[in-house]
Amino acid sequence: MVELTINKIKVNAEEGMTILDAAKKAGIAIPTLCHLKDLFPTGACRICSVEVEGQRGLIPSCAYPVSEGMIVDTNSPRVRRARKTIVELLIENHPQDCLVCVRNKNCELQDLSAQYGVREHRYAGEAKEHAIDLSSPSLERDPAKCILCGRCVRVCNEVQNVGAIDFTNRGFQSTVTTPYNKGINISDCILCGQCILVCPTAALREKSASKEVSNALNSKSKYCVAQIAPAVRASLGEEYNMPLGADVTGQIVTGLRRLGFKKVFDTNFAADLTIMEEATELINRVTKNKPLPMFTSCCPGWVKYIEHNKPNLLNHVSTCKSPHEMEGAILKTYYAKKMGIDPKDIYVVSIMPCTVKKFESHRPELSEEHLADVDAVLTTRELVRFFNMAGIDFADLPQDNFDNPLGESTGAAVIFGTSGGVMEAALRTAYNMLTGKELEKLEFDDIRGFDGVKELSIKVNDLQLNVAVVNGVGNVAKILDDVEQGICKYHFIEVMACPGGCINGGGQPIHSKPEKLMKRVKALYSIDSKMFHRKSHENEAVKTLYKEFFVEPNSHKAHEILHTSYTPRKK
Amino acid sequence: MHKQIFEKYPPKDKSVLIAILQDVQNHFGYLPETELQEVADFVGLPLSRVYGVATFYNQFRLTPLGENVIRVCRGTACHVSNSANILFNLESALNVKAGQTTRDKKFTLETVACIGACSIAPVITVNEDYFGKVAVKEIPNILKKYSTPKK
Incomplete structure (x- = not known):
């Protein structure tokens, strides 16, 4: 422990701690821009500058360790002036279009400008001009708005291990972009x-x-239906200042009905169906000596990753469509027939915590005779904007239930939204399929939580089933190498591209409250524990669907409608 | 041919990136896109990072040079002698910006900081030839001299 003084307050800090963290501990906020928790500091933006007695220049507090007897001032006129100048220079090279910007009122640059009282344009001069990259169906990149903090570059490289974007050129021309500035859709993003x-x-x-x-x-001709993903219900409330992890399922259903959706379904229904198909596929692979291990296919980000990086291992990926695509496919086949609606008139909108799902819904593999399974995907954030525009006072909405039969679901489905959830749900059902018995304890604590790779070994009859859960696509490289060399001991591997799973998806509310992931996960597990049915094979609607339509899991018809294929992509 | 370039270096070692890029450029005269991907795979870095390095340093070129390289001195003495106007006129005459190559691959136009011939400012060089005290009206003639095919 070392003792230092920050703003005349005595602070005890651990050795090796940065000034930034020590100040935070003492309740002193220092602004940051390039800083990313848990990643190595770059000290690029200088907004966290502080004065340290005995040092000539200002010190970047995010990258400077504390020492015994250090005297720090985080709020001297010199510090404030320096920070204000940084903000002013950033603003002058930034489009002045806050009023029409999607991040208006949720922008760190805007906040800093307000915090440091920028009231005039002191540095008016040349501003960079860049074309907006609209090439991808999921993301837009607007380099003119980029302040070159490098957070996206580091998340992409260091956390996700994808490295689709990086800094290019230098000085005033410097910009974050894809190789050859070719557009995000052509890169391996x-x-x-x-x-x-x-x-x-x-x-x-x-x-x-x-x-x-x-x-x-x-x-008038469209029959609009909506479906919502499990992770959306645990996070949407945050946009309305509800407590983190509030379960707002009922309000979302009401809100969607008020927006004009004829029916509101639950993607969880298809999640249960996915488990029936995927567990059956796993058992087939294990018993019939087909390629093992099998990877889950629920996460389109992960699927795109393996298509780019290890296309030779695509036969290890489960052929099941992801749940919202299954839901869409059933809506346009079984449901359309049952209700007597022309599938061409059904317009399926998925409310997802995810940006890749937009790309996924455009995949040609996921359509039948040019009729896409899912017509449009809205992220959690977009739905909130929809609600706001429609004057829906979300916090005061009454609760409502999903429509049936595609709205019924079990606890196993709702935990799809978190890392380890698909695996846990699959084990609950696979165990029953193989042994005919039910598990005594449904919770698998080994594969819950935020570790990078979680493993579990479970005895099913004579088989010792080894499974792994990869939390974040940045942790999958070693396992892929092992599979390639044939030394992978696992039978079944769940991979979610986003760290934490869908609850931390790219379409979720944007804020940096540190305990958001924990709370969202807790919300999903709590919904699961309160459910009467907690195993996918107990879902009555799914049972009916098999009886009336698919006959049995992995039947010929199921393969036609619920399974898909993958495309090797150039790296 | 570039396989021989790789032989000199240990694989998956990102510290050799710049040295490899220099070798590739020496071999091809510039950094071709396909080679850049191979370099990225060899050193174990994403293509975006390799491209970032290649665009950061002025010594690396991503497009091949033209048959003739025109360098306009933009050093202090030449600047005072209005070399900006010379550059502007060359850009207009060739229809390219500084750093670019004409479509017919005849000329590459570049700027340099100072070529140490300040006494005859403003100076431009074409390949190995020096042109001192250049006047705007001479530009068409200079270009003509180099655009006629060599025998």
Whole structure:
């Protein structure tokens, strides 16, 4: 422990701690821009500058360790002036279009400008001009709004291990972009949107589908239906200042009905269906000596990652469509037939915590005779904007239930939204399929939590089933190498591209409250524990669906409608 | 051919990136896109990072040079002698910006900080030839001299 003085307050800090963290501990806020928790500091933006007695220049507090007897001033006139100048210079090279910006009122640059009282343009001069990259169906990149903090670059490189974007050129021409500035859709970007979550401005944002959805809702010939993903219900309340981890399922259903959706379904229904198909596929692979291990296919970001990086291992990826695509496929086949609606008139909108799902819904593999399974994908953030525009006072909405039969679900489905959830749900059902018995304890604590790779070994009959859960696509490289060399001991591996799973997806509300992930996960597990049915094979609606339509899991018809194929992509 | 370049270096070692890029450029005269991907795979870095390095340093070129390289001195003495006007006129005459190559691959136009011939400012060089005290009206003739095919 060392003792130092910050703003005349005595502070005890651990050795090796940065001034920034020590100050935070003492309740002294220092602004940051390039700083990313848990990653090595770069000290690029200088906004966290402080004065340290005995040092000539200002010190970047995010990268400077504390020492015994150090005297720090985080709020001297010199510090304030320096910070204000940094903000002013950034602003002058930034489009002045806050009023029409998607991040208006949720922008770190805007906040800093307000905090340091910038009231005039002192440095008016040349500003950079860049074209907006609209090439991808998921993301938009607006380099003019980029303040070059480098957070997206580091998340992409160091956390996700994708490295689709980096700094190019130098000085005034410097910009964050893809190789040869070719557009994000051509790069090996997996569109996970983690960069959006860390972007302080609107330089990275989702490609909005609001217009298409709005048009469909206003069209007389379209039968608009919505489905919501498990992770959305645990996070949407945050945008309305509700406590972190509030379960707002009922309000979302009401809100969607008021927006004009004829029916509101639950993606969880299809999640249960996914488990039936995926568990059956796993058992087939184990018993019939087909390629093992099997990877989950629920996460389109992960699927795109393996398509780019290890296309030779695509036969290890489960052929199941992701849940919202299954839901869409069933809506346009089984449901359309049952209700007597022309599938061409059904317009399926998925409300997802995810940006890759937008890309996924455009995949040609996921359509039947040019009829896409899912027509449009809205992220959590876009839905909130929809609610606001429609004058829906979300906090006071009454609760409502999903429509049936595609709205019924079990506890196993709701935990799809968190890392380890798909695996846990699959084990609950696979165990029953193989042994005919039910598990005594449904919770698998080994594969819950935020570790990079979680493993579990479970005895099923004579088989010792080894499974692993990869939390964040940045942790999957070693496992892929092992699989390639044939030394992987696992049978079944769940991979989620975003760290923490869908609850931390690229379409989720943007803020930096540190305990948001914990609370969202807790919300999902709590919904699961309160459910009467907690195993996918107990879902009555799924049972009926098999009886009336698919006969059995992995049947020929199921393969036609619920399974898909993958495309090797150039790296 | 570039396989021989790689032989000199240990694989998956990112510290050799710049040295490899220099070798590739020496071999090809510039950094071709396909080679850049191979370099990225060899050193174990994403293509975006390699491209970032290649665009950061002035010594690396991503496009091949033209047949003739025109360098306009933009040093202090030449600047005082209005070399900006010379550059502007060359850009207009060739229809490229500084750093670019004409479509017919005849000329590459570049600027340099100072070529140490301040007494005859403003100076431009074409390949190995020096042109001192250049006047705007001489530019068409200079260009003509180099655009006629060599025998």
